[in-house]
Amino acid sequence: MIKIHEDKCDLCGCCVGVCPENCIDLTESRISIEHELCTDCRKCEWACPFEVFEFKNQKATLKVPA
Amino acid sequence: MKDSYDVIVVGGGPAGSTAARFAAMEGADVLVLEKDREIGVPVRCGEAVDHEGIIEFIQPDKKFVAAEIRNFKLVAPDGTVVKPNIEGVGYVLDRRVFDYELARLAADQGAEIVTKAYVDGVTRTDGRVEGVSVQYKGERILLKSKIVIGADGVESRVGRWAGLNTTVSMHDMESAAQVTAANVDVEDDTCFFYFGEKYAPGGYLWVFPKGNRTANIGLAVAADQSRKKHALKFLEEFMETNYPDASVLSKLAGGVPCAETLEEVTMPGLMLVGDAAHQVNPVSGGGIISGMIAGKMAGKVAAEVVKKDDMSLIRKYDQEWQKSLGIRHHRYYKIKKVIYKFRDSDLNSIAAAMSKLPEAQQTLGTLFKQAVMKHPALIMDVMKLFFS
Incomplete structure (x- = not known):
């Protein structure tokens, strides 16, 4: 899952331009991702000039009942 | 409304x-x-425009023209400076x-x-x-x-x-960072462009003067090449090496769609x-x-x-x-x-060949010709360019 470090974000829109799912919303003062549409392609993370995005690999954990 | x-x-x-x-x-x-x-x-924005382009829409005015540009200087990865003759005048604006x-x-x-x-x-x-x-x-x-x-x-x-x-x-998006810096010694009528892997892979770095020892200093990196090192890192390194005493008046991120x-x-x-x-x-x-x-x-x-x-x-x-x-x-x-395929060694040899030419022949046209000559493998690409 992509995590946004909002404190680093300059709201430039570079990520919005490359997002193939059109799922990044950018207002005057806020950036957000519609996670249900995001496919974790990571293009936003790589294109961002300010390293705002962080990809967190959520490994499936197998729960074994005790 | x-x-x-x-x-x-x-x-x-x-x-x-x-x-x-x-x-x-x-x-x-x-x-x-x-x-x-x-x-x-x-x-x-880097804020540079040419006079001919702007006058159709608005007369250049002191209140939004920060500097008048008469020269370009292109810096190759090895430091060779090429100064192509450019006609006319450009401006760095206050956007x-x-x-x-x-x-x-x-x-x-x-x-x-x-x-x-x-x-x-x-x-x-x-x-x-x-x-x-x-x-x-x-x-x-x-x-x-x-x-x-x-x-x-x-x-x-x-x-x-x-x-x-x-x-x-990702190939076409340029991931950019820029500072407007004060206390920098820059040439007031000259735009500098730096090329090479260490400055901005798949893009270039610019220093555009804005008068009173201030300048827009920024760079753009192709988004598909900025994975390991992002634009801001490149810029911070350049500033530290070249303008350690600069004060940053503004720092901005940006994206430039250099697409078809x-x-x-x-x-x-x-x-x-x-x-x-x-x-x-x-x-x-x-x-x-x-x-x-x-x-x-x-x-x-x-x-x-x-x-x-x-x-x-x-x-x-x-x-x-x-x-x-x-x-x-x-x-x-x-x-x-075509340009995207140039490596640092290509850029250095183009700059070396250009700097040997008499000044009057150093134009953007001959620069491109030199680029083709110095990189024969590109001739086919350029042929395709003009015949397709």
Whole structure:
């Protein structure tokens, strides 16, 4: 899952331009991702000039009942 | 704000304001919606334009011209400086004031401008765009229009909401960072361009003077090459090495869509202009003038569509754009693909060959010729360029 470090974000829109799912919303003062549409392609993370995005690999954990 | 207009322009940058200005001048009832609280802010731009490009739209004025440019200096990776002869004069603008002026010119023609109004969707009926939805003063309002002009920049979503694919590929997106720095010793009439892997892989670094020992210092890296090291890191390193005593007055991120011009910049009820339509020069990354040229075309055509009540006329904008600048941008894009293949050693040998030529022969034309000669493998690419 992509995590946004909002404190680093300059709201430039570079990520919005490359997002193939059109799922990044950018207002005057806020950036957000519609996670249900995001496919974790990571293009936003790589294109961002300010390293705002962080990809967190959520490994499936197998729960074994005790 | 009313609930219906002839033309709604999304975005109050140079392309949007120019579209609004000419649509209003031709008699259309125009609304400009700007998401930020102030036109012209923040500035996401190197701010350089040429005199010839700007005068069609506005007379250069001290209040928005920060520096007059007479020289270019190109710096190769090994430090060799090439100074091609350039004709005419260029300017480094103060975009905050410049954008204000362009918006004012639109307002003078009767366009209504509303800031802090965030467009979050378009409304459509039978494949035709009929308006926008906008978040304004805490409410979500639906506005109707005969034509929507999407001038919403690199982050454009207006086209995509309507069904035009304007996503920029990672190869074509330039990921940029810039500071406006004070206490820097720069040549007041010279724009510097630095090329090479250490400065900006797949792009270039610029130092554009803004007078009084200030300058825009920035760089753009191809997004598909910025994975390991992002634009800001490159810039911080350059500043530390070259301008350790600089004070940073502003620091900005940005994206430049150096892509092939879009095949279609209209659909029924919708036009795209400027960065939203990928109308940036793909080699230089400059987009102010081409955005204004397209804005003027789009504004005039929009007014005509409204006046004659004939939506089929909207295609005139497509045709005019492709015929004038579109065709040139297709060619520039092919040149960009060639330049993209240059490695540092190629750039060094081009610069070495150029610096041996008599000064009068050092032009951008011979620079390109040298580039081809120094890299024979590129000849085929360049042949393709001129014969395709």
